[in-house]
Amino acid sequence: MASSISTSNPVKFFEEHGYFYDEDPTIGNLVTQLETRGIAESREGLHAAIPILLANSNVRPILEPYLSRPDVRLCITLGDDPDHPFVFSLDAGQKDFIILHMWSPGSEAELYHGSHLNPPGLPRLKAARASNGLLEPASAVLKKRNYSPVAIEMKHGGV
DSSP: OBSBOOOSOHHHHHHHHSOOOBBOHHHHHHHHHHHHHTOTTSHHHHHHHHHHHHTSTTTHHHHHHHHTSOOOOOOOOOOOOTTOOOBSOOOTTOOSOOOOOOBOTTEEEEEEETTTSOOTTSOOOOOEEOTTSSEEOOHHHHHHTTOEEEEEEETTOBO
16 A cells, blocks of 8 residues: 655646545644544635645645635545545546545545546446435446556555
8 A cells, every 4th residue: 555656746647647645644633633623524624724735845736726716615524434436526637626635644545546537438437426425436337447446545644
């Protein structure tokens, strides 16, 4: 399992893969603090997080373009939900918004390489509405599209 991406160009990696992750104990500790204060699912929590997120030199160039027009649609805390892939949008290749996940220490996730694009010749991705407000595509559909799962582990938390 990986915890950080080794790249000199995080923006290019983000655009090509559809995700970026970086273990960062400062962010992990922040998540714990926001949860303790009861503001992890609020705009107040996001506003408290922005300066800390921007202090991360890998995250800053990815996140900064979206901060000029912040439009928070969903702030939720996700718990352990193994074998359930979630997506925020079914619009392939969109660049109008970003999904930001801040992970507490000990978090694990599976990201799907290339899942932000529709493979040529295949129809648009379909998904069912999940109880957490996100969309849940069938795992079999992700496999059929040859989206490669990447397991990550954030021992110290991160983004």
